[in-house]
Amino acid sequence: MDLLKAIEERKSFRAFKPDPIPKERIEEILKLTIHAPSAINLQPWEFVVVIGEEKERLGRRLIKAYKEKQIACSPGNVKPLPKTYGKRGAKTLELMKPFFEEMRVDINQYVNEGSCNFYGAPVAILLCLDDSFPAARMVDIGIALGYLVLTAHQFGLATCPIGLITAYEDEIKDLLNIPENKNVVIGVALGYPDSEIPINRFKSQRDNLEKFVRWIE
């Protein structure tokens, strides 16, 4: 049973080789992804898989939109964020810093433009949800995302969830002819990791379990 190992090993990669992934492999990953549970088995997820020249076009369009609108990666909080969360984000960035210094790149530019281009991955998968669903169904999409990244890992492929692109949803829908009544919830970069690039050596940390759990007995 490799699941526990996959859970421990999986991480987000932020530099990909351009080598294409066979369509059959992408399909295999998605077939396993849709084993995810969902409320009333509604299976509300929809996947838009963008590959080849279309993926490159999408990346170019999103980078252009980022340069125009300057909406950057952020927690997207709707109220001031309690300190604990801010500290975690800051610590992660601090730990990433030496890798970006080694690469001699500006961290914000690399992460924001990189996210818009799916970090050069040959495959961009957009997870969409019909807008007739309430926000609660985002849970189902989140579970599918978890299945997707773990399955890809099991096949030796790298992923990075990309939330930033949802800031540029209008551009995405326009370019890919995604109907108005579909929400783009999250994107995923999928491909072979480029192990020469320093940031791919970075592995994020987790706080101790006690920080997250309250037992009631």
Ligand SMILES: Cc1cc2nc3c(=O)[nH]c(=O)nc-3n(C[C@H](O)[C@H](O)[C@H](O)COP(=O)(O)O)c2cc1C
């Ligand atoms: C909903 C969601 C949105 C994310 N959006 C981005 C993004 O836009 N750009 C990016 O570089 N990473 C993004 N990530 C990756 C997170 O930064 C990453 O999961 C986190 O730092 C933990 O690291 P790990 O995935 O390596 O364990 C996103 C992850 C999730 C779950």
